[in-house]
Amino acid sequence: MLEDTKNRLQEWGEWVRSGGPSLGYSAVKLAAGSGGCTVPDDEALAVDRAVASLKHREPCMGKVLVNYYVRRWDYSMIGLDVHMSREKVRVLLRSGEAWVDGRLFL
16 A cells, blocks of 8 residues: 555656646746656645645655655755755655555545
């Protein structure tokens, strides 16, 4: 089930980068490829709401998720941004994925 959530987060990141009507990520520079995004808005919005809720509840964890899935940063880059080790970033990312999974599949 968690693999499905990771796939949905990847699609959501693509959707945000392609200009999807995101809930609070308008500051992210768009980097859409020429192919565009094929994720249905309703599916992407469900993930977007879950991530927005996570950012409200656990801001650092939400930031790690956005940096990884939207900005496509690696653990080292995220660690520099949030002032944490790569290992701590990995743990926060996995925790955030599990949290989003719980919100999507209540």
